[in-house]
Amino acid sequence: EPEVTQTPSHQVTQMGQEVILRCVPISNHLYFYWYRQILGQKVEFLVSFYNNEISEKSEIFDDQFSVERPDGSNFTLKIRSTKLEDSAMYFCASTLGTSGRGEQFFGPGTRLTVL
Amino acid sequence: LAKTTQPISMDSYEGQEVNITCSHNNIATNDYITWYQQFPSQGPRFIIQGYKTKVTNEVASLFIPADRKSSTLSLPRVSLSDTAVYYCLVGDYNQGGKLIFGQGTELSVKP
Numbered sequence: 730e731p732e733v734t735q736t737p738s739h740q741v742t743q744m745g746q747e748v749i750l751r752c753v754p755i756s757n758h759l760y761f762y763w764y765r766q767i768l769g770q771k772v773e774f775l776v777s778f779y780n781n782e783i784s785e786k787s788e789i790f791d792d793q794f795s796v797e798r799p800d801g802s803n804f805t806l807k808i809r810s811t812k813l814e815d816s817a818m819y820f821c822a823s824t825l826g827t828s829g830r831g832e833q834f835f836g837p838g839t840r841l842t843v844l
Numbered sequence: 845l846a847k848t849t850q851p852i853s854m855d856s857y858e859g860q861e862v863n864i865t866c867s868h869n870n871i872a873t874n875d876y877i878t879w880y881q882q883f884p885s886q887g888p889r890f891i892i893q894g895y896k897t898k899v900t901n902e903v904a905s906l907f908i909p910a911d912r913k914s915s916t917l918s919l920p921r922v923s924l925s926d927t928a929v930y931y932c933l934v935g936d937y938n939q940g941g942k943l944i945f946g947q948g949t950e951l952s953v954k955p
Contacts, residue, residue, distance in 0.1 A: 772945040785942055820887045835887025
């Protein structure tokens with residue numbers, strides 16, 4: 730069964746450093762997402778991406794964040810200068826439909842720890 | 845996007861049927877109702893989606909009354925492995941499909 734993959738599974742970084750979280754969505758999917766979940770809290774939407782551009786973003790997704798689809802398979806989330814409060818699980822998701830409706834498939838997540 | 849309210853936690857025993865109800869009084873005409881399951885340290889997993897009446901798949905049923913102001917996820921004969929957090933989400937997925945998660949219902953299945 731196809732699945733979304735994410736690397737690394739755990740990233741530890743120093744405050745102020747740049748990090749890039751990587752995702753490989755399911756190959757024929759068209760809509761991609763990033764969510765984050767701070768420990769013990771709910772899952773929060775960050776950004777959606779379709780047709781090589783951001784479709785929608787939340788208030789959390791400020792100038793420190795960026796997304797990119799550098800090739801036909803990878804989808805990345807970059808945090809330019811990490812803060813302590815960026816420590817969280819980051820989930821990538823993808824969906825087949827062009828409207829974004831329907832089942833979203835989530836990856837296993839990357840645990841980001843900012844020291 | 846409609847706000848949802850669901851119980852914070854529920855307890856059950858193996859083999860029982862579990863019903864988790866979600867209220868969404870402000871649901872709009874274009875909104876769909878979707879349920880996701882999340883195990884600790886894993887990404888959410890889609891369970892079921894519906895618009896009205898009843899939807900059934902191999903793992904669950906979703907009951908939606910005519911006014912659509914609430915919905916009930918039904919898990920038949922739960923097992924220990926069904927212990928997880930269950931999220932009810934309501935949204936117009938024609939608008940890009942972002943999912944707005946609430947706090948979810950933490951289901952604990954005991955032997």
